[in-house]
Amino acid sequence: xxxxxxxxxxxxxxxxxxxxxxxxxxxxxxxxxxxxxxxxxxxxxxxxxxxxxxxxxxxxxxxxxxxxxxxxxxxxxxxxxxxxxxxxxxxxxxxxxxxxxxxxxxxxxxxxxxxxxxxxxxxxxxxxxxxxxxxxxxxxxxxxxxxxxxxxxxxxxxxxxxxxxxxxxxxxxxxxxxxxxxxxxxxxxxxxxxxxxxxxxxxxxxxxxxxxxxxxxxxxxxxxxxxxxxxxxxxxxxxxxxxxxxxxxxxxxxxxxxxxxxxxxxxxxxxxxxxxxxxxxxxxxxxxxxxxxxxxxxxxxxxxxxxxxxxxxxxxxxxxxxxxxxxxxxxxxxxxxxxxxxxxxxxxxxxxxxxxxxxxxxxxxxxxxxxxxxxxxxxxxxxxxxxxxxxxxxxxxxxxxxxxxxxxxxxxxxxxxxxxxxxxxxxxxxxxxxxxxxxxxxxxxxxxxxxxxxxxxxxxxxxxxxxxxxxxxxxxxxxx
Numbered sequence: 338x339x340x341x342x343x344x345x346x347x348x349x350x351x352x353x354x355x356x357x358x359x360x361x362x363x364x365x366x367x368x369x370x371x372x373x374x375x376x377x378x379x380x381x382x383x384x385x386x387x388x389x390x391x392x393x394x395x396x397x398x399x400x401x402x403x404x405x406x407x408x409x410x411x412x413x414x415x416x417x418x419x420x421x422x423x424x425x426x427x428x429x430x431x432x433x434x435x436x437x438x439x440x441x442x443x444x445x446x447x448x449x450x451x452x453x454x455x456x457x458x459x460x461x462x463x464x465x466x467x468x469x470x471x472x473x474x475x476x477x478x479x480x481x482x483x484x485x486x487x488x489x490x491x492x493x494x495x496x497x498x499x500x501x502x503x504x505x506x507x508x509x510x511x512x513x514x515x516x517x518x519x520x521x522x523x524x525x526x527x528x529x530x531x532x533x534x535x536x537x538x539x540x541x542x543x544x545x546x547x548x549x550x551x552x553x554x555x556x557x558x559x560x561x562x563x564x565x566x567x568x569x570x571x572x573x574x575x576x577x578x579x580x581x582x583x584x585x586x587x588x589x590x591x592x593x594x595x596x597x598x599x600x601x602x603x604x605x606x607x608x609x610x611x612x613x614x615x616x617x618x619x620x621x622x623x624x625x626x627x628x629x630x631x632x633x634x635x636x637x638x639x640x641x642x643x644x645x646x647x648x649x650x651x652x653x654x655x656x657x658x659x660x661x662x663x664x665x666x667x668x669x670x671x672x673x674x675x676x677x678x679x680x681x682x683x684x685x686x687x688x689x690x691x692x693x694x695x696x697x698x699x700x701x702x703x704x705x706x707x708x709x710x711x712x713x714x715x716x717x718x719x720x721x722x723x724x725x726x727x728x729x730x731x732x733x734x735x736x737x738x739x740x741x742x743x744x745x746x747x748x749x750x751x752x753x754x755x756x757x758x759x760x761x762x763x764x765x766x767x768x769x770x771x772x773x774x775x776x777x778x779x780x781x782x783x784x785x786x787x788x789x790x791x792x793x794x795x796x797x798x799x800x801x802x803x804x805x806x807x808x809x810x811x812x813x814x815x816x817x
Contacts, residue, residue: 372449372468375458376405378421382458391470393442410438410446424453424464437468448475498573498592501582502530504546508587517592519565535562535570542575549579549588560595572599634681651768654815656680659764661808662801666760675727676757683733683761686715713737714746728755736761739796759798763789763805766797771815782809 366373372388374381381403389397392408405421406414417437439447449468456465492499498514500507507530515522518533534542538561548554558574565571574593579586659680663673687695690712694705701709717734735758738744740751744762754762770785786806793802 369467371470373466375456375463375465377461377463378425379405381405382463388468391447408439410440413438421464424455425462448472499589500530501587501589503585503587504550505529508582514592517571517594518563519567533563535564538562545577546588549577553579558593563592572596634678651772652681652684654772655683655761655764655768657815658768658805658808658813659761661813662760662764662804665804665807666800676760679729679732679757680761680764682720683716683736683765684712685719686712689715710745731755732757732761736765738762740798741795743796760801763797763801767805768815
């Protein structure tokens with residue numbers, strides 16, 4: 338029956354000649370991008386350029402006559418030899434595609450999928466084989482399998498509770514998750530993960546899942562509350578990310594238990610509140626003590642003033658200068674307050690000195706002078722009963738000591754003298770020399786400053802002397 342389309346050759350169409358057919362075969366043989374070879378079961382009879390190049394040769398002629406098994410992986414040669422014999426006996430049947438391992442000229446391993454067919458070549462039985470190189474594919478699959486294996490190991494061994502899910506159903510749960518939620522890891526697979534999330538946390542979790550599915554967004558950790566089968570609630574921080582697991586697009590969620598952190602935060606907050614309460618209580622007590630101390634100082638100074646106006650005014654002016662010196666030294670407010678209190682009380686021991694000696698207009702005799710020197714010790718004795726957390730009595734006892742040991746009452750030297758006592762000693766000398774006394778006229782500030790400058794580092798502490806000089810340079814004056 339004639340072909341109505343006119344596209345098929347008619348019965349009288351001329352078929353290609355044997356020479357034309359051979360030419361077409363040669364063209365297809367050489368142009369094929371896959372390795373193509375012909376062998377007789379023992380030696381290689383023909384190979385195309387793609388095959389020669391893939392096996393590490395420059396030209397097909399370099400391979401002709403080589404044992405065919407030289408191209409096969411050593412571990413597979415016996416099996417290939419048996420398969421080749423079976424193929425040669427198979428007549429016209431085409432062998433199905435099958436995996437094969439080959440080796441190149443340099444010994445590198447090639448993975449291929451091979452299709453083979455018995456043919457007649459140069460008048461004798463042979464095998465035509467086409468090799469599809471799948472080396473890179475197999476490497477990628479092996480790498481992926483290794484990565485998945487490593488992931489599974491890391492997932493199972495992770496100390497953080499973790500689950501793999503598809504947004505609804507748990508695909509896998511690690512051992513840490515099973516222990517954390519008190520569930521069986523295997524039985525959890527295939528169940529919904531929503532029941533383990535407390536109802537008021539579910540909406541935020543759903544939003545995260547939707548963002549990951551539709552936009553691929555991975556946000557910062559989310560705090561949620563989980564509910565165990567026994568009803569216990571656990572506060573956790575969750576981090577989720579999309580991944581491919583067992584060939585499926587899923588999500589992995591890692592839970593970080595916040596119980597310890599929350600407990601620590603609550604403990605820290607409780608300690609903070611308690612500390613603030615203690616500080617407030619301590620501050621209130623200090624304020625009370627300071628008020629009481631100020632009242633005591635005022636009473637004592639008033640008592641001294643009634644007996645000896647010179648002593649009372651002297652102590653007040655020494656306190657002013659000592660505070661100015663402390664400021665020049667950069668001392669904190671608490672130390673400035675202490676030196677001021679010590680200065681305002683440093684001579685109250687003069688109550689043991691007879692009034693006629695205190696008010697004597699002329700020079701004192703040795704016995705009178707010795708009696709006057711007793712006031713430092715007497716002041717300390719009076720103040721020993723005052724219970725403070727700093728050495729007030731010791732400071733006032735030492736305010737007439739000198740660095741070289743020439744002072745009194747104990748003849749202390751250098752660092753044996755307390756720093757506040759060294760500062761008080763300089764302020765005491767400057768005020769005493771600057772002011773009028775019954776037994777002598779005032780010598781003035783300049784003479785007093787010259788005295789301490791001359792005694793710097795011998796009689797008087799150098800830092801205290803320098804601070805006093807700076808205070809006057811900065812505008813300090815007893816008149817003010």
